Amino acid sequence: MPEIIHVSVNGIAVAVESGTTVAAAVLQCGISSFRRSVTGEPRGPLCGMGICFECRVTVDRLAHAKSCQTLCTPGMEITTDE
Amino acid sequence: MRQTFDVAIVGAGIVGAACALECAQAELKVAIIESSIVGGGATAAAMGHIVAMDDSEAQFSLTRFSQQLWNTLRTELPREVEFELTGTIWVAADEDEMSAVRNKNRYFTSRGVPAEVLDAAALKQAEPNLRPGLVGALLVPEDSVIYPPTAARWLAERAQQCGASLVRGKAIRLRGGSVEIADGTAISSSLVVNATGAWAPELTPGLEIRKRKGHLVITDRYSGFLRHQLVELGYLKSAHSVTSDSCAFNVQPRATGQILIGSSRQYGAEHSAIDHKIVAGMLARACEYMPALGKMAAVRCWTGFRAATPDKLPLIGPSVTDQKIWLATGHEGLGITTSLGTAKLLVDQIVGRRSAIPIEPYLPARGSREHVYA
Numbered sequence: 001m002p003e004i005i006h007v008s009v010n011g012i013a014v015a016v017e018s019g020t021t022v023a024a025a026v027l028q029c030g031i032s033s034f035r036r037s038v039t040g041e042p043r044g045p046l047c048g049m050g051i052c053f054e055c056r057v058t059v060d061r062l063a064h065a066k067s068c069q070t071l072c073t074p075g076m077e078i079t080t081d082e
Numbered sequence: 083m084r085q086t087f088d089v090a091i092v093g094a095g096i097v098g099a100a101c102a103l104e105c106a107q108a109e110l111k112v113a114i115i116e117s118s119i120v121g122g123g124a125t126a127a128a129m130g131h132i133v134a135m136d137d138s139e140a141q142f143s144l145t146r147f148s149q150q151l152w153n154t155l156r157t158e159l160p161r162e163v164e165f166e167l168t169g170t171i172w173v174a175a176d177e178d179e180m181s182a183v184r185n186k187n188r189y190f191t192s193r194g195v196p197a198e199v200l201d202a203a204a205l206k207q208a209e210p211n212l213r214p215g216l217v218g219a220l221l222v223p224e225d226s227v228i229y230p231p232t233a234a235r236w237l238a239e240r241a242q243q244c245g246a247s248l249v250r251g252k253a254i255r256l257r258g259g260s261v262e263i264a265d266g267t268a269i270s271s272s273l274v275v276n277a278t279g280a281w282a283p284e285l286t287p288g289l290e291i292r293k294r295k296g297h298l299v300i301t302d303r304y305s306g307f308l309r310h311q312l313v314e315l316g317y318l319k320s321a322h323s324v325t326s327d328s329c330a331f332n333v334q335p336r337a338t339g340q341i342l343i344g345s346s347r348q349y350g351a352e353h354s355a356i357d358h359k360i361v362a363g364m365l366a367r368a369c370e371y372m373p374a375l376g377k378m379a380a381v382r383c384w385t386g387f388r389a390a391t392p393d394k395l396p397l398i399g400p401s402v403t404d405q406k407i408w409l410a411t412g413h414e415g416l417g418i419t420t421s422l423g424t425a426k427l428l429v430d431q432i433v434g435r436r437s438a439i440p441i442e443p444y445l446p447a448r449g450s451r452e453h454v455y456a
């Protein structure tokens with residue numbers, strides 16, 4: 001049985017299995033706009049492998065974390081759509 | 083049709099562009115000759131810190147004069163020039179550097195430049211992301227930041243609106259009276275100005291200008307992380323070394339929220355390729371002062387060449403060898419700042435106007451007296 005950990009996405013507590021990527025946790029919340037482009041357009045994961053940089057979110061107050069390449073850790077604060 | 087100009091300026095970096103505008107505003111008939119894109123040389127590689135400097139009295143006069151010209155111009159600058167009155171904070175890491183802060187403060191305030199000594203607590207408040215344990219700093223609020231390539235383009239466009247002609251082409255020979263272009267044509271002009279930055283010796287052989295390479299790194303957007311241009315006071319020690327490569331903590335907040343991280347200085351490196359050892363040293367230095375930078379994402383790294391003269395002052399005026407070939411080059415690490423002052427001093431000499439500051443320290447003829455590497 002995988003361990004369940006808790007993170008927060010935009011202030012809302014979310015339970016995920018350990019080993020879940022931040023991208024999966026965000027998608028699990030039904031969020032599709034991970035960030036905004038310079039001109040304000042919504043952006044979300046595209047390549048899923050760390051190349052396109054489209055899936056960036058803010059993790060523990062540090063902007064531009066690639067959510068597809070970052071694993072959830074207990075208590076992590078994730079902010080999207082910035 | 084063959085046109086004759088009063089002044090033909092070779093090189094449309096920020097210096098050439100500023101000179102062209104000043105000439106055009108003085109109603110001189112001016113041509114600017116550029117082989118690549120406007121503002122694409124050292125100007126595109128630079129940091130865009132407009133800064134009053136106090137290494138020498140002459141350096142101070144020109145940088146302060148220019149800084150004030152930028153501050154006067156600010157209301158006219160379009161948004162894409164990204165002018166911001168960020169001020170400079172000169173950071174002191176130990177008591178020695180703190181005494182340098184006090185000296186700098188006396189130097190500036192006695193010459194009418196507003197400055198304020200910050201203690202450790204005030205520094206922390208001004209820039210919370212600096213590491214703890216720094217001793218203090220000097221805040222110089224009238225320094226600013228611009229985006230140099232758009233500034234150069236704006237100056238060149240304004241010059242054209244005032245009647246200047248922009249000629250695309252590579253100058254291959256300067257003569258008193260004309261500029262030969264690589265396509266076989268010639269631009270005829272009473273005066274010719276070599277404003278080709280670090281390339282100037284190619285057109286004026288024998289000019290004592292050395293290339294001094296610099297690296298910069300820019301991060302992704304982290305709005306609010308940094309508020310002022312920060313420079314370590316140890317900079318003074320490293321920037322003066324002519325023998326060795328050096329790196330100093332020097333960071334700049336961009337209008338986009340990006341952080342521009344500098345800066346390195348290298349003589350004898352003629353290739354524009356990125357030297358990863360230098361970049362690593364530069365980033366390590368930056369992280370010593372601002373540890374949180376270490377977690378940020380860098381998006382680009384590039385290099386550029388400063389045009390360094392033996393005495394660290396630019397060459398502005400008639401060349402030693404030909405009174406019809408003039409120079410506006412040798413601005414080393416300060417040409418973004420001093421472009422506007424250079425343009426004034428150049429045109430003052432051309433039209434016989436009195437200059438706001440003494441011009442003698444920048445005359446190319448001074449080199450015939452002094453060959454000292456300071």
Ligand SMILES: Cc1cc2nc3c(=O)[nH]c(=O)nc-3n(C[C@H](O)[C@H](O)[C@H](O)COP(=O)(O)OP(=O)(O)OC[C@H]3O[C@@H](n4cnc5c(N)ncnc54)[C@H](O)[C@@H]3O)c2cc1C
Nearest residue numbers: 093095097123124125128129131253279296416417418419
């Ligand atoms: C890493 C770095 C950081 C810097 N940071 C700062 C800073 O924060 N503040 C500051 O004040 N200064 C700074 N500088 C210094 C500043 O960039 C230069 O002093 C300034 O850009 C010089 O401008 P310029 O017009 O003389 O030269 P350039 O911008 O190099 O322009 C010369 C132009 O001449 C053209 N040219 C060359 N040969 C020919 C030819 N044969 N025919 C036609 N055209 C030709 C080139 O294409 C180019 O466009 C920095 C420099 C570097 C390298």
Ligand code: FES
Nearest residue numbers: 048050052053068
């Ligand atoms: S989805 Fe492409 S980098 Fe994350």
